[in-house]
Amino acid sequence: xTTSPLVEPLPVTGIQPFTKEPIRYIGEDGLPVRxxxxxYTPERLRELHxxxxxxxxxxxxxxxxxxxxxxxxxxxxxGMEATQVGLAHSVRPGHDWVWPYYRDHTLALALGVxxxxxxxxxxxxxxxxxxxRQMPHHFAARKQNFVSISSSIANxxxxxxxxxxxxxxLGTDEITICTFGDGATSEGDWHAGMNMAGAMAAPCLFVCExxxxxxxxxxxxxxxxxxxxxxxxxxxxxxFYVDGNDLVAVMEVCTHxxxxxxxxxxxxxxxxxxxxxxxxxNADADAEKHYRTREEVQEWLGRDPVVRVEKLLEHLGHPIGxxxxxxxxxxxxxxxxxxxxxxxxxxxxxxxxxxxxxxxDMPGHLREEAAMLRAEQEGGSK
Amino acid sequence: xxxxxxxxxxxAPAESRTINLITAVTEALHEEMERDxxxxxxxxxxxxxxxxxxxxxxxxxTFGKERVxxxxxxxxxxxxxxxxxxxxxxxxxxxxxxxxxxxPGFDQIISQAAKLRYRSGGQYTAPMVIRTPSxxxxxxGHHHSQSPESYYxxxxxxxxxxxxxxxxxxxxxxxxxxGEDPVIFFEPKRLYRASKGEVPGHDYTVKIGxxxxxxEGTDLSLIGYGxxxxxxxxxxxxxxxxxxxxxxxxLRSLVPWxxxxxxxxxxxTGRAVLVSEAPRISNFMGxxxxxxxxxxxxxxxxxxxxxxxxxxxxxxxxxxxYLPGPNRITAACVQALNY
Ligand SMILES: Cc1ncc(C[n+]2csc(CCOP(=O)(O)OP(=O)(O)O)c2C)c(N)n1
Numbered sequence: 001x002t003t004s005p006l007v008e009p010l011p012v013t014g015i016q017p018f019t020k021e022p023i024r025y026i027g028e029d030g031l032p033v034r035x036x037x038x039x040y041t042p043e044r045l046r047e048l049h050x051x052x053x054x055x056x057x058x059x060x061x062x063x064x065x066x067x068x069x070x071x072x073x074x075x076x077x078x079g080m081e082a083t084q085v086g087l088a089h090s091v092r093p094g095h096d097w098v099w100p101y102y103r104d105h106t107l108a109l110a111l112g113v114x115x116x117x118x119x120x121x122x123x124x125x126x127x128x129x130x131x132x133r134q135m136p137h138h139f140a141a142r143k144q145n146f147v148s149i150s151s152s153i154a155n156x157x158x159x160x161x162x163x164x165x166x167x168x169x170l171g172t173d174e175i176t177i178c179t180f181g182d183g184a185t186s187e188g189d190w191h192a193g194m195n196m197a198g199a200m201a202a203p204c205l206f207v208c209e210x211x212x213x214x215x216x217x218x219x220x221x222x223x224x225x226x227x228x229x230x231x232x233x234x235x236x237x238x239x240f241y242v243d244g245n246d247l248v249a250v251m252e253v254c255t256h257x258x259x260x261x262x263x264x265x266x267x268x269x270x271x272x273x274x275x276x277x278x279x280x281x282n283a284d285a286d287a288e289k290h291y292r293t294r295e296e297v298q299e300w301l302g303r304d305p306v307v308r309v310e311k312l313l314e315h316l317g318h319p320i321g322x323x324x325x326x327x328x329x330x331x332x333x334x335x336x337x338x339x340x341x342x343x344x345x346x347x348x349x350x351x352x353x354x355x356x357x358x359x360x361d362m363p364g365h366l367r368e369e370a371a372m373l374r375a376e377q378e379g380g381s382k
Numbered sequence: 383x384x385x386x387x388x389x390x391x392x393x394a395p396a397e398s399r400t401i402n403l404i405t406a407v408t409e410a411l412h413e414e415m416e417r418d419x420x421x422x423x424x425x426x427x428x429x430x431x432x433x434x435x436x437x438x439x440x441x442x443x444t445f446g447k448e449r450v451x452x453x454x455x456x457x458x459x460x461x462x463x464x465x466x467x468x469x470x471x472x473x474x475x476x477x478x479x480x481x482x483x484x485x486p487g488f489d490q491i492i493s494q495a496a497k498l499r500y501r502s503g504g505q506y507t508a509p510m511v512i513r514t515p516s517x518x519x520x521x522x523g524h525h526h527s528q529s530p531e532s533y534y535x536x537x538x539x540x541x542x543x544x545x546x547x548x549x550x551x552x553x554x555x556x557x558x559x560x561g562e563d564p565v566i567f568f569e570p571k572r573l574y575r576a577s578k579g580e581v582p583g584h585d586y587t588v589k590i591g592x593x594x595x596x597x598e599g600t601d602l603s604l605i606g607y608g609x610x611x612x613x614x615x616x617x618x619x620x621x622x623x624x625x626x627x628x629x630x631x632x633l634r635s636l637v638p639w640x641x642x643x644x645x646x647x648x649x650x651t652g653r654a655v656l657v658s659e660a661p662r663i664s665n666f667m668g669x670x671x672x673x674x675x676x677x678x679x680x681x682x683x684x685x686x687x688x689x690x691x692x693x694x695x696x697x698x699x700x701x702x703x704y705l706p707g708p709n710r711i712t713a714a715c716v717q718a719l720n721y
Contacts, residue, residue, distance in 0.1 A: 072521045124699040132699030135523025151525035152483060153455055186454035188486055214455050216431035222454050291430045351703050358694045365663070369692045373703070376710060 015256040017238035018230060022273045025248035028303055030311020040248060042318035048089070048247060049309045049320065050328060052081035055106035056306055057332035058115065059278070062122060065340065066282050071122050073136040077106045079245075079277035082305030083209050085110045086250025087272070090205070090258040091177055097145040097167070099160035099178045102138055103209065103276075104149075107179065113141040119339045126346035131353055154184040157193030157206075164202035164267070175203045175261045183214025185228055194269070198235035201266035205258050206232075208269065210244065211276035216291035229271035237267045244272030245305040248312075275300035351377060397583040404574040406548035406581055407437045407513070410555035411475065413585065415445050418473060421559060423450045425460055425477030434479055435515060435574055457487030461512060465494045465564075468508040473559055481516030481568060482528045495564040496539030511558045511565045516544070517609040517659055518691075519572035519705055523698040529608075529660035529691065534566045535636045535669070541590055542637040544568040546611035548579045550634055553588030561590065570609035577612070593640035595647070599629035602715055603647040605670065606657035607633040609705075614657055616708035621715055628715065636666050644670060645678050652683035653718045659705050662690035684721030687714040 015023065027033045059076045066074045077084060080103070088110030091098065100107060105118055120127035121139040130140050130148065140148035147163075150156060160178030167174045184190050185208060197204045208228045212219050225231060232239030238260065242253040250272055257268040277300060288294050310320055320328075355362060355370040362370075401409070415421045423438060423445075429452040432439030442450040453460050457478055464474040478484050484491065491512070499507045518527035535542050541563050545551040551569065558565035570577075596611070597618060606614045611632055618628040629647050633639055648654045654674055656667040671686045689706040697704055 073523075133524075133695070133697055135521075135525060135698050138523065138525075151523075152485060154486075183455040186456040186459070188456060188458045214426075215434070216427045216429070217452050217455065221452055290432070349699050351700050354692065354694055354697050354700050354704070365693060369662075369694075373692070376713070377703075 015240065015253055017240050017268075018233065019241050022241045022243040023249050023253055024243040024246050025252065026246045026308055026312050028308065030308050030315055032312070032315075036248060037252060040251075042313060042316050045247075045309060045313055045316075046318065046320070048085055049306070049313065051088075051110050052085050052106075052247070052306045052309065053325075053328055054332050055081050055085070055109050057329050058105070058109065058118075058336060061333055061336040063278075065122070070340075070344075071124075071136045073282060074122065075103050075137055075281045076276070076278040077103050079275045079300065079305070080209060080211055081106055082247040082250055082308070083244040083272040083274045086244075086247050087177070087179070087207055087254045087270075089251040090254035093144045095145070096174050097147065097163050097176045099147050099156040099163065099176065100149060101153075101156060101180050101184065101209075102149050102151055103181065103211075104179055105137065105139070108139065108141060108144070108146060111141075111144045111146065113139070113144050113146060115335060116339045116342060117141060119336070120343040120346070123340070123343050124348065125343045126349055127343050128349070131357070132349040133357070154180060154187035154189040154193075156180070157184070157190050158196065159193075160204055160206075161193045161197040161200070161202050161267075164197060164204035165200050167203055168201070173262065175205055175258060177205045177207065177258075179207045179209055181214060182208060182210040182212060182219055182228060183217065183222055184208075185231065186222055194231075194235045194237075194267075197267040198237050201264075203261045203264070204267040205254070205261050206267060206269040207254065208271045209274060210271050211274050213276055213280070213292065215280045218292075227271060227273075229269055232269035235267075237269055239269045239271065241271050242273070244274030245303050245308060247305060247309050274305075275303070277301060398580045399583065400578055400580050401548050402575050403545070403548045403551050403569070403577040404435060404437055406552040407555060407569060408439060408441070409581070410552045410559075411438065411441060412444070414475075414556055414559045415441065415449065418559075419449075420471065420473040421449070421475060422467065422472055423475045423477070424453050426455055426479050427452060428477050433477060435571065437513070437569075438477065457483055457485070458490050461487035461490035462494060464510045464512070465490060465498065465508045468510040468564075469498070469506055473509060475511045475513060475559060478512055478514040480526050481514045481530050482525045484512070484514060484530060488533070491534070491540070491564075491566070492537045496537045498539075499563070500539060507562060508564050509562045511555070511567050513555070513567045513569060515571035515574070516568040517570045517572060518696055518701060519609060521698065521701045524696040527696040527701070529658070531566075531568055531636060532660055532664055532666045535666045536664075539564065540637060541565040541635065542568070543590055543635045544570065544608040545634055546570060546573060546608055546632055547577055549581050550588050550594070550632075552581050553586050554590060554634065556585075557587040557590050560587065565590070568608065572609050573612070588634070590635045591638040591640060593634055593643045594632045595643070596630040596632050597628070599627040599651065601627045601651055602653040602655065602718060603629045603631060603644070603651045604655050604657065604711070604715065605631045605633065605644060605647075605667075607636065608658070610657050610659055610711075613706065613708045613711055617711035617715060620708065620712050626715070626719060633670075639670070641673055641677075645674065648674050648678045649681040652681050653687075654682075655687035655689065655711065655714045655718055657689045657706055657711055657714075659691045661693045662688065663693050665690050684718040687718045689714045
């Protein structure tokens with residue numbers, strides 16, 4: 001179980017903003033297309049691979065949970081592991097701040113948010129740190145400075161800018177990381193937040209997890225812009241374009257951009273070009289039937305970021321054996337099963353807590369409403 | 383999107399059918415698009431996907447991508463564009479995926495759509511419809527469960543409608559599309575498939591601003607709208623079994639609302655209980671209660687009762703308990719009856 005920070009940030013050089021093509025280190029065949037930074041030892045890559053595989057299998061198990069009706073919502077991030085694990089690499093958990101979006105549980109796992117907490121949140125159980133308030137999968141993790149998720153698209157962008165402005169004001173060496181999908185970049189909130197961050201030179205790293213679909217709308221339907229990262233130019237910050245299925249490239253570029261932000265240069269935007277392999281959520285399990293082709297999905301399955309790292313390790317002479325891999329997978333499945341049982345055993349939050357946390361102190365009208373509900377509940381009616 | 387001529391549809395064989403609420407919405411859209419080429423339909427995922435609830439399923443295939451299209455993910459752009467299209471002579475029907483997501487389009491709704499006619503002295507108008515699923519009961523957490531209608535009833539210039547039956551959904555949506563004003567059309571999502579009922583085979587509209595008496599009674603007026611209506615019926619059944627004669631009224635539209643019908647009902651029964659699932663503070667029903675006490679005070683045998691949602695963000699785990707179900711409604715009625 002990963003509960004500690006992933007790695008120390010690496011010093012990087014030679015990474016350019018506004019490239020025509022996404023920056024890449026590992027080709028689709030797993031062979032390096034340019035020299036690998038020496039810090040990425042096979043041991044280190046294996047460690048990161050295990051985080052990716054863990055997130056992948058977590059997804060798989062949670063979809064099963066959903067199908068069993070034990071939860072009501074889940075948004076997969078299968079196919080986006082390199083983007084989120086690579087990004088996590090540039091974040092100092094519990095030090096930097098993260099304003100994530102709802103598809104970021106792989107990022108959360110990579111930052112050391114305990115699986116138990118994530119599962120508790122998905123189940124809305126008593127052990128959910130968010131107290132069963134939010135819909136499944138919308139977690140907050142105070143210890144990792146992982147701020148509570150709103151499902152209103154792009155809603156987190158202006159506050160992320162604010163957090164970064166506060167960091168600047170307070171003179172800390174923290175930065176803020178703000179993630180979002182490609183669809184989010186159409187919302188006014190996105191533009192407002194980006195513009196403010198630029199104008200205020202706020203230390204915020206914006207990361208677009210461009211998985212190319214916003215439910216049924218693809219990038220072309222979303223914007224006539226050539227891509228997302230060039231929009232950074234309009235807001236006066238560098239925009240980096242990276243192959244989001246290439247773990248090494250994401251780590252390098254995000255680390256570079258984060259260092260740049262940390263150095264007091266203002267915000268930066270990284271666009272990770274990746275793909276959402278599964279459906280948007282349980283509400284559109286029929287994606288292929290309605291809006292995208294099987295061929296497209298197959299093509300991207302061929303660019304699987306987890307497999308790519310496995311091929312690289314093989315190339316480096318440190319292959320992950322099939323038995324080893326199978327053991328890793330069953331270990332994750334066991335872990336999920338155990339945590340589900342553990343979380344379910346804590347029961348569901350009591351109705352009484354409904355009225356708490358609305359305000360710091362409960363005002364009279366809420367005390368009245370709570371009393372009314374108590375009478376109703378204890379009076380035996382349902 | 384060129385021809386602007388209205389075309390009369392041949393009256394369909396006047397055979398009524400039983401359909402659900404969401405099918406009624408789809409049929410209304412289909413028939414209005416067929417009738418009037420100025421009607422265009424757009425929003426997030428409404429095209430190939432047919433909307434997250436499938437309300438627009440098949441319409442792009444029938445009417446083409448020029449008239450039924452997906453937009454970028456921006457409610458401000460969707461609502462604002464609808465205003466501009468309406469000004470230029472189209473009849474835009476925009477879908478906002480969930481009422482909870484009208485927020486980013488709020489300023490366009492209240493500053494543009496609602497005020498254009500007034501501020502231009504009638505030179506410009508924005509006849510348009512914003513359809514959106516609203517309300518709770520589907521375990522959606524607060525981002526997929528809220529009832530924001532009061533924000534909009536508070537804005538002069540907007541009409542605000544919320545049907546609870548397929549008949550009303552179809553007739554009111556058609557009226558909204560044919561009307562000359564911006565209409566916020568809330569669709570109670572938990573009734574999309576749960577509410578079934580007959581609709582006529584022929585073309586019809588339901589006038590915006592008229593309430594419906596769902597059942598007649600003499601002891602108490604039980605008044606609601608939208609997702610809570612089946613619970614009003616259940617409460618009325620329960621009370622009926624105890625010999626209490628309850629009149630059930632569905633407001634159907636909130637702005638304008640049918641004050642006359644409500645007042646005459648309360649004058650007959652002497653008691654009123656108002657039900658909605660939105661939080662109580664600044665709840666639209668506060669306006670109804672005010673009117674009843676101001677204009678039917680002499681008839682009242684008990685204070686006006688109100689059943690509402692709690693004044694908290696809509697919770698996930700306690701989804702069902704949050705909603706004013708039949709028991710809470712019945713209890714409020716009993717209180718009014720025993721006053
Ligand atoms: C303001 C707002 N409008 C609409 C929605 C409904 N919705 C949920 S997810 C989504 C697509 C988001 O796409 P993107 O930003 O690309 O992220 P992805 O899910 O693809 O990772 C939409 C339209 C929403 N959550 N918020």
